[in-house]
Amino acid sequence: METIKNPLVAGWYADPEARFYEGKYWIYVTRSATDYKKQTNLDAFSSVDGIRWTKHEGIIRMEDFPYVTQAVWAPTILRKDGKYYLIFASNDIHRNEEPGGIEIAEADRPEGPFRSMLGRPLIDRFIYGAQPIDAHLFGDEDGRIYLYYGGWGHCNIAEMSPEMNGFIRNKEGNLFKEITPPGYVEGPCMMKYDGTYFLMWSSGNWTDGTYCVNYCSASSPWGPFQKTETILEAQEGIADGPGHNGYLEDNKNNKLYIVYHRRYIGDKEPGHRVLCMDRMEIENGRILPIIMT
Numbered sequence: 001m002e003t004i005k006n007p008l009v010a011g012w013y014a015d016p017e018a019r020f021y022e023g024k025y026w027i028y029v030t031r032s033a034t035d036y037k038k039q040t041n042l043d044a045f046s047s048v049d050g051i052r053w054t055k056h057e058g059i060i061r062m063e064d065f066p067y068v069t070q071a072v073w074a075p076t077i078l079r080k081d082g083k084y085y086l087i088f089a090s091n092d093i094h095r096n097e098e099p100g101g102i103e104i105a106e107a108d109r110p111e112g113p114f115r116s117m118l119g120r121p122l123i124d125r126f127i128y129g130a131q132p133i134d135a136h137l138f139g140d141e142d143g144r145i146y147l148y149y150g151g152w153g154h155c156n157i158a159e160m161s162p163e164m165n166g167f168i169r170n171k172e173g174n175l176f177k178e179i180t181p182p183g184y185v186e187g188p189c190m191m192k193y194d195g196t197y198f199l200m201w202s203s204g205n206w207t208d209g210t211y212c213v214n215y216c217s218a219s220s221p222w223g224p225f226q227k228t229e230t231i232l233e234a235q236e237g238i239a240d241g242p243g244h245n246g247y248l249e250d251n252k253n254n255k256l257y258i259v260y261h262r263r264y265i266g267d268k269e270p271g272h273r274v275l276c277m278d279r280m281e282i283e284n285g286r287i288l289p290i291i292m293t
Helices: none
Strands: 013-021 024-031 042-047 054-056 073-080 083-090 101-107 136-139 145-149 156-160 186-193 196-203 212-218 229-232 240-250 255-263 274-280
Touching (some): 024 073, 073 136, 136 186, 186 240, 196 240, 229 255, 240 274
Parallel strands (some): 013 073, 212 240
Antiparallel strands (some): 013 024, 024 042, 042 054, 073 083, 136 145, 145 156, 186 196, 255 274
C-alpha cells in the first residue's frame, strides 16, 4: 500500500471500519447521506493490494430488521470461530422508547449477507448517557472481545459473551462501564500496539471542519483514559473535518494506516464525506500527528 490515492473510492461514504480477512483488506462503511431515511443498509469494499477496491453493496439482509427504517450507521466487524459478526447502529434513537439502537448480525463470509442474530437490538437504550451508536469491536490477545460505543459525549465499554449475543458482567458486577475520556464526542476505535491500548475517537461536529480525531492510551482496555492528544484534523489545502476512523495493519511491511472520512474544503453539504486512508506512525508510545494526502 505504498501508493495511496485519496479518496480511495468514488462516492459519499463515512464511518469506516477496516480489517484484514481471507487475504484481503476490507473497509465497511456508512452510506453518507444528509437525509437519514436514505441510509437503509451498509456497503463494504475489499482489496488485495489496498489500491484497487471492489464494492460489495447492501451487505445486510434488512428484512431481518423490520423495525429499522433509517440511519443505518457505523459498522464494526469481528471474526470469531469461523463466523463474522457485524454490529451497526439503527434509527438514530433519541429516547429509550424508540425502536432501534445497536444491532448485531452474523454471516459466514466477510461480504455477508449478514442476518439478524437476536431479532431485536443488542443495545436498545441510553446507558450512562451514551446514545447507542458508533460501536467498535476489539479482540484482545487473550481472546476476550470488547465493545466500545457511544455518542452524545459518552463512551461505554462492555465485554462480549463467548456466544457474541450479549455481555459479561465486569468486576463491579455491571454489564457496562463508562470510560469517557476528556473531549470525547463519538466514534471510538481501540487499537493495541506493543502492549499499549490506544483509544481513538472523534471530537467536534461531523457536519463541518471542526471534526477531528483524538486519542489517549492506557495499560488496560478498561482505561483509565486521561491524557488527550489530537492526531488528525483539518489540513489547509487538503481537506476539512477528518474523523470517525478505523485502522489497518500491513504486517508484511510492518506499517499502520488510519482509515477515515473527510470533507472537501468549502463543501457545506453535511452528507458529502469521502473515504480516505493515510499512514499512521507510533513512536515512544505516542501516535504521531497524521499528515493527510
